[in-house]
Amino acid sequence: MLTFELRHEICEPIEVFGLGPDYLAKLSLETVRQTRVYVANQSVKAADIFHVTGDPADGRQRWAGDLRRVAGIGNEMRSGWIQIESDVAGWLGAQMSDGIIQVAGNVGDHTGCEMTGGIIHVRGNVGSFCGSSLSGADNGQNGGAILVEGNAGDCLGQQMRRGIIAVAGEAGKCCGYLMRAGTILVGGQVGRNAGAEMVRGTIVAGALGKSTLRGFLSAGVQPMPVIALLRRTVSELGMVPPPIFSTDRFELYHGDLLHGGRGELLVPST
Numbered sequence: 001m002l003t004f005e006l007r008h009e010i011c012e013p014i015e016v017f018g019l020g021p022d023y024l025a026k027l028s029l030e031t032v033r034q035t036r037v038y039v040a041n042q043s044v045k046a047a048d049i050f051h052v053t054g055d056p057a058d059g060r061q062r063w064a065g066d067l068r069r070v071a072g073i074g075n076e077m078r079s080g081w082i083q084i085e086s087d088v089a090g091w092l093g094a095q096m097s098d099g100i101i102q103v104a105g106n107v108g109d110h111t112g113c114e115m116t117g118g119i120i121h122v123r124g125n126v127g128s129f130c131g132s133s134l135s136g137a138d139n140g141q142n143g144g145a146i147l148v149e150g151n152a153g154d155c156l157g158q159q160m161r162r163g164i165i166a167v168a169g170e171a172g173k174c175c176g177y178l179m180r181a182g183t184i185l186v187g188g189q190v191g192r193n194a195g196a197e198m199v200r201g202t203i204v205a206g207a208l209g210k211s212t213l214r215g216f217l218s219a220g221v222q223p224m225p226v227i228a229l230l231r232r233t234v235s236e237l238g239m240v241p242p243p244i245f246s247t248d249r250f251e252l253y254h255g256d257l258l259h260g261g262r263g264e265l266l267v268p269s270t
Contacts, residue, residue, distance in 0.1 A: 081102075088107055173194075
């Protein structure tokens with residue numbers, strides 16, 4: 001296992017894009033130590049910022065220390081395993097296509113943006129634009145799974161196309177904005193305008209925020225056997241399913257009607 005441990009607290013942002021386990025597995029330990037990272041837009045050696053120890057060959061990484069300003073861990077990773085032992089900055093697992101990332105704390109914005117495969121499991125909260133598209137792009141998350149034990153910020157799953165996002169807590173406004181397909185599960189309340197301009201896909205939420213149902217039409221309370229399948233899927237991925245999955249009776253809303261009305265918004269029946 002290869003370990004990156006921050007030498008000391010740094011006030012400037014640190015970018016470590018390109019240090020995925022699949023890429024570093026081909027390099028010697030000394031070469032990894034010489035790999036360039038960025039601190040406040042200045043290029044420095046990884047060994048100047050981190051204690052770099054262990055063996056990169058097995059495709060496993062451990063990140064330790066105060067990582068709240070470290071962005072880009074797991075960016076574009078295609079295989080391997082990453083364990084992060086603290087809070088961490090954004091762009092975690094951006095554009096990853098395979099592998100597993102586990103985080104003990106909170107994560108900043110753009111977690112798993114444009115990912116196409118793999119699993120990201122966050123024990124804390126995530127910021128905004130989790131599983132979203134990058135600026136100017138057409139697709140957000142296009143496969144894989146993001147599991148969040150805490151809360152999520154705004155625009156969760158923006159332009160999502162495939163895959164699953166499960167959030168045990170609450171989510172901010174515009175959850176599933178411009179969603180094309182895929183599944184978003186939120187155990188608590190979603191903020192206003194969930195599913196706005198969605199074309200297809202499914203959003204399951206414990207409760208709806210103000211003005212969420214503009215553009216949606218109720219199809220009434222129905223038994224939803226698919227919930228049992230989603231509950232099993234989330235459990236198999238390693239997350240305790242939120243309590244809303246204890247029922248299979250949900251009120252079903254179709255929308256956004258201005259964009260074809262083929263999306264689904266499900267809320268537990270009271």
